[in-house]
């Protein structure tokens with residue numbers, strides 16, 4: 001698949017590396033074309049640098065891997081408001097979290113709904129925000145426990161595309177309903193980050209229930 005990634009930081013790098021290892025072609029782009037080029041050069045074959053508008057135009061599915069502060073600007077560069085992402089699956093892996101408090105930055109709704117409002121006609125899926133990008137890398141510990149990737153979205157085809165891409169990373173997709181659930185999934189990330197920041201193990205902070 002031709003996957004676009006809006007973002008040129010750590011998460012973009014980890015996902016691009018993992019998906020190209022599975023044979024996908026990845027276009028990366030953000031506010032700096034120089035940073036996109038440096039990332040493409042660092043990752044090598046299968047990763048191409050492009051301006052955000054080209055990422056949007058030439059990709060079958062697009063991942064938003066941006067800091068909260070950069071979402072509006074880069075979506076605008078991509079032409080999202082003019083329909084550049086219309087009809088496409090847009091995976092939102094962002095954490096719009098205040099890292100000192102663990103509280104979500106959007107006062108209401110969710111980052112995923114914020115993106116959906118700005119990416120006219122696109123099909124946003126919240127996914128991949130909870131695990132560190134490095135956990136999908138080739139050097140991640142072999143035999144690590146199965147990673148269930150909770151996702152939500154309103155479009156069945158976009159959820160199927162997201163599920164396929166999650167499986168290609170080595171995760172197990174779990175679709176939990178429509179995009180109205182995104183704030184709940186984003187809150188889980190804030191909860192996990194806050195526990196880790198206060199010296200607690202998030203894995204022992206939830207009950208071990210049998211499926």
Ligand SMILES: NC(=O)c1ccc[n+]([C@@H]2O[C@H](COP(=O)([O-])OP(=O)(O)OC[C@H]3O[C@@H](n4cnc5c(N)ncnc54)[C@H](OP(=O)(O)O)[C@@H]3O)[C@@H](O)[C@H]2O)c1
Nearest residue numbers: 007008009010011030065066067069070094095129132133
């Ligand atoms: N890293 C992970 O393991 C991980 C895991 C799950 C989810 N996430 C989420 O994925 C997103 C990206 O994380 P990351 O680790 O890749 O962060 P990062 O390395 O800091 O990269 C942030 C990206 O956002 C862009 N950006 C920041 N401020 C901007 C602004 N004002 N205008 C335009 N672009 C701006 C940066 O562009 P410049 O480089 O030009 O500043 C860069 O492309 C975040 O929402 C994060 O919570 C990360």
